[in-house]
Amino acid sequence: MGDFNSSSMEDDDMAAPLFERQLRKNYVQRAVDITILLLMISLLSYRLVSIRSHGGDGWEVKTWQVAMGCEAWFTFVWVLVVSTKWNLLRYLTFPQRLLQRKRELPALDMFVTTADPELEPPIIMVNTVLSLMAVDYPGTAHKLAVYVSDDACSPLTFFALSEAAKFAQLWVPFCRKHNIQVRAPFRYFSPTAERPPSASGGSKSPEFQQEWKHIKNEYESLNWKIEDARKKPVSSILSAGEFAAFANMDRGNHPPIVKIIWENKETEPDGLPHLIYISREKRPKHHHHYKAGAMNALIRVSGVMTNAPFMLNVDCDMYTHNPQIVLHALCLLLDPRSQNDTGYVQCPQQFYDGLKDDPFGNQLVVLQEGIVSIQGPFYGGTGCFHRRRVIYGALPKNVDSKKKNARSMDEISLSEFGSSEQFLKLVTRALKDESGTEKDLPSSLEAALHVASSGYEYGTSWGKKIGLTYGSTTEDIFTGMKIQSKGWRSAYCSLDPPAFLGCAPTGGPASLNQMKRWSTGLLEILVSKSNPIRATLLGRLQFRQCLTYIWVLIWNIRSIPELIYALLPAYCIITNSHFLPKVHERAIMIPASVFAIYNIYTLLEHFRCSLSARAWWNYQQMARINSACAWLFGVLTVLLKVLGISDTVFEITKKEQSTSNDQPDADLGRFTFDESPIFVPGTTLLLVQLAALAMLMLGIQPAPGGANGSGLAEVACSLLVVLYFWPFLRGLLGKGKYGIPLKTIYKSAALSTVFVLFCRFPSVGLHR
Numbered sequence: 163m164g165d166f167n168s169s170s171m172e173d174d175d176m177a178a179p180l181f182e183r184q185l186r187k188n189y190v191q192r193a194v195d196i197t198i199l200l201l202m203i204s205l206l207s208y209r210l211v212s213i214r215s216h217g218g219d220g221w222e223v224k225t226w227q228v229a230m231g232c233e234a235w236f237t238f239v240w241v242l243v244v245s246t247k248w249n250l251l252r253y254l255t256f257p258q259r260l261l262q263r264k265r266e267l268p269a270l271d272m273f274v275t276t277a278d279p280e281l282e283p284p285i286i287m288v289n290t291v292l293s294l295m296a297v298d299y300p301g302t303a304h305k306l307a308v309y310v311s312d313d314a315c316s317p318l319t320f321f322a323l324s325e326a327a328k329f330a331q332l333w334v335p336f337c338r339k340h341n342i343q344v345r346a347p348f349r350y351f352s353p354t355a356e357r358p359p360s361a362s363g364g365s366k367s368p369e370f371q372q373e374w375k376h377i378k379n380e381y382e383s384l385n386w387k388i389e390d391a392r393k394k395p396v397s398s399i400l401s402a403g404e405f406a407a408f409a410n411m412d413r414g415n416h417p418p419i420v421k422i423i424w425e426n427k428e429t430e431p432d433g434l435p436h437l438i439y440i441s442r443e444k445r446p447k448h449h450h451h452y453k454a455g456a457m458n459a460l461i462r463v464s465g466v467m468t469n470a471p472f473m474l475n476v477d478c479d480m481y482t483h484n485p486q487i488v489l490h491a492l493c494l495l496l497d498p499r500s501q502n503d504t505g506y507v508q509c510p511q512q513f514y515d516g517l518k519d520d521p522f523g524n525q526l527v528v529l530q531e532g533i534v535s536i537q538g539p540f541y542g543g544t545g546c547f548h549r550r551r552v553i554y555g556a557l558p559k560n561v562d563s564k565k566k567n568a569r570s571m572d573e574i575s576l577s578e579f580g581s582s583e584q585f586l587k588l589v590t591r592a593l594k595d596e597s598g599t600e601k602d603l604p605s606s607l608e609a610a611l612h613v614a615s616s617g618y619e620y621g622t623s624w625g626k627k628i629g630l631t632y633g634s635t636t637e638d639i640f641t642g643m644k645i646q647s648k649g650w651r652s653a654y655c656s657l658d659p660p661a662f663l664g665c666a667p668t669g670g671p672a673s674l675n676q677m678k679r680w681s682t683g684l685l686e687i688l689v690s691k692s693n694p695i696r697a698t699l700l701g702r703l704q705f706r707q708c709l710t711y712i713w714v715l716i717w718n719i720r721s722i723p724e725l726i727y728a729l730l731p732a733y734c735i736i737t738n739s740h741f742l743p744k745v746h747e748r749a750i751m752i753p754a755s756v757f758a759i760y761n762i763y764t765l766l767e768h769f770r771c772s773l774s775a776r777a778w779w780n781y782q783q784m785a786r787i788n789s790a791c792a793w794l795f796g797v798l799t800v801l802l803k804v805l806g807i808s809d810t811v812f813e814i815t816k817k818e819q820s821t822s823n824d825q826p827d828a829d830l831g832r833f834t835f836d837e838s839p840i841f842v843p844g845t846t847l848l849l850v851q852l853a854a855l856a857m858l859m860l861g862i863q864p865a866p867g868g869a870n871g872s873g874l875a876e877v878a879c880s881l882l883v884v885l886y887f888w889p890f891l892r893g894l895l896g897k898g899k900y901g902i903p904l905k906t907i908y909k910s911a912a913l914s915t916v917f918v919l920f921c922r923f924p925s926v927g928l929h930r
């Protein structure tokens with residue numbers, strides 16, 4: 163099998179570079195960021211200086227202090243933001259230059275993870291697989307392999323893949339011949355696409371049209387077969403031989419299954435990539451570590467079967483939208499400058515059929531812009547190319563090995579990889595950056611089953627020093643941080659058309675649950691032994707990269723000051739006190755201008771990413787809703803874990819082929835609710851504001867303590883909170899899934915009554 167190693171490096175050094183880094187000019191942004199920071203510091207100073215004069219009596223001092231505490235936290239977070247966004251970097255890649263070099267392209271193993279055929283319909287996964295099998299890899303497609311990990315051990319998934327492999331025999335040559343751009347058939351044949359779309363070059367020859375129709379029919383029949391198989395008993399969809407492997411299988415308790423669905427036996431350069439199905443062993447007594455565990459099984463199985471030096475991993479819904487992606491990513495990995503520098507290449511997470519103006523604020527366009535520069539982007543779990551030896555724990559060469567502690571953290575012995583001799587041999591090769599195996603696929607099956615067994619990791623360093631790291635539901639960020647703490651950088655590959663497109667959750671429950679899982683996982687990293695602070699002190703994580711990690715890892719802690727800050731205006735109205743300067747005082751200009759500048763600036767940021775003002779507003783709303791609901795629950799979940807009461811779980815997000823057509827258009831982006839307690843904090847917050855505003859209008863506020871009653875500023879803030887939680891206000895009146903369930907409303911009403919009583923009757927609370 164072909165080898166790729168870095169021997170002819172000298173020729174390369176002379177050649178034109180495969181990529182360029184471009185710093186983007188962002189002086190205006192920096193100036194605005196610093197201005198906001200200075201204003202926030204002045205606000206804190208003002209609070210400190212005026213604490214006595216504004217204090218009135220004891221309790222008012224407390225309000226002032228509480229506000230100051232929250233603002234101090236926001237200022238701290240802002241420092242992290244400024245540092246993160248200080249430099250903005252762009253990468254340009256030149257795949258043509260890569261192809262002009264007369265060297266062979268390296269092998270690549272591509273991983274797809276799926277875990278539930280109900281939440282992740284097999285047809286979506288199949289499309290991802292087909293798009294991967296059809297990527298452009300001129301003359302070298304036999305060095306590609308696609309591995310699918312199925313954590314559900316579902317015969318339906320296996321059946322769907324077997325059928326897809328047959329369809330691929332038509333689909334892949336068709337895409338290559340006509341240079342089709344969209345290589346996931348469900349997108350290519352979608353009702354909104356051009357019909358029949360022209361081949362590139364615009365040819366709509368009768369011959370092409372005929373072929374197009376034929377392939378479309380075949381795809382429809384594939385679709386139908388998979389749909390039909392859903393309704394049938396397992397024994398009728400699989401042949402007797404195949405069925406045996408899946409008969410009476412319990413998804414949480416079964417032996418490993420590895421099946422070669424398609425093998426490119428002739429090693430035809432323009433043949434189809436290998437396609438391999440894996441369902442790793444699961445036993446109740448062994449924790450399976452969710453996606454991280456699945457990935458580690460994939461890494462080992464591919465390690466014995468094909469042992470490619472590079473690996474790509476995608477979620478089952480993330481199809482490749484740009485057939486040139488592998489070439490672009492390899493530019494970033496193969497350039498002589500990156501061999502000992504770039505550990506992985508991450509593509510942005512982008513989504514198909516995004517709803518207009520991003521009503522759930524989860525397309526994350528603006529967020530991803532900023533995190534690229536210092537030591538490189540985070541590993542985002544999908545759309546990421548890894549170097550195998552880096553995942554095996556290798557250090558960049560020439561790394562500063564003076565750090566004593568770092569050295570002990572770095573050392574890995576071969577025995578830590580487990581007990582499979584065949585695998586260990588190949589690990590040694592991979593660590594030397596050599597690739598390939600001596601055996602063909604079928605003869606490596608036995609070893610593959612061995613490394614896919616649930617007990618394999620017992621007593622090894624998998625999940626700790628090797629492979630994806632366990633212990634966080636955001637295993638991706640955790641693993642990327644570990645790689646960077648060895649001194650590796652990462653690179654960002656943002657293409658047009660986008661490299662990968664996936665499915666963003668829609669609706670309130672799915673969006674909030676995803677946010678909750680992310681924020682839980684992030685905080686889990688912070689409280690773990692391998693947190694970024696340690697990685698900076700003992701390892702090689704750069705200081706500013708550490709700040710960037712801390713910024714995201716403490717996301718959900720902000721829910722607490724934010725919640726308190728959002729309660730303050732209501733509290734002040736109810737008690738007729740104040741937490742902001744009076745409107746006639748000059749000092750009001752400080753918070754007012756922070757607010758104005760921040761909002762204008764984020765609005766312009768959205769415009770720069772070609773997003774609408776509406777999208778900006780939706781994002782602001784969702785940021786507040788996420789914070790009050792999802793992040794707050796994230797903090798609680800981690801708290802329960804730290805106290806040893808319950809462990810965190812990875813709840814899978816439901817994937818849809820496209821935004822469903824069964825609801826009327828007007829309701830497409832409308833916020834939805836379910837019975838989950840996650841909606842209680844948001845509803846309570848809203849009810850509290852409404853109660854406060856009602857008391858104001860009815861004129862039943864108490865007399866102010868001193869001359870410092872609540873004023874316009876408090877009322878404006880309270881109204882603002884109501885605007886941010888507008889989707890909840892609609893939810894109070896809405897019906898069905900658009901309405902907040904009565905149970906949630908009762909709970910929230912009870913909580914807000916307690917809050918109002920606490921404010922009004924000081925003896926109940928700490929008041930005076």
Ligand SMILES: O=c1ccn([C@@H]2O[C@H](COP(=O)(O)OP(=O)(O)O[C@H]3O[C@H](CO)[C@@H](O)[C@H](O)[C@H]3O)[C@@H](O)[C@H]2O)c(=O)[nH]1
Nearest residue numbers: 275276277313452453456477478542543544635636814815
């Ligand atoms: O036990 C499990 C659970 C999940 N998955 C797979 O993990 C992927 C991501 O799950 P999803 O429900 O789509 O989560 P998202 O929040 O959309 O995923 C983002 O965030 C995750 C971390 O929280 C990362 O793992 C993902 O790569 C990243 O795309 C999917 O392919 C699943 O099939 C498994 O293989 N086994």
Ligand SMILES: [Mn+2]
Nearest residue numbers: 477479665815
């Ligand atoms: Mn997903």
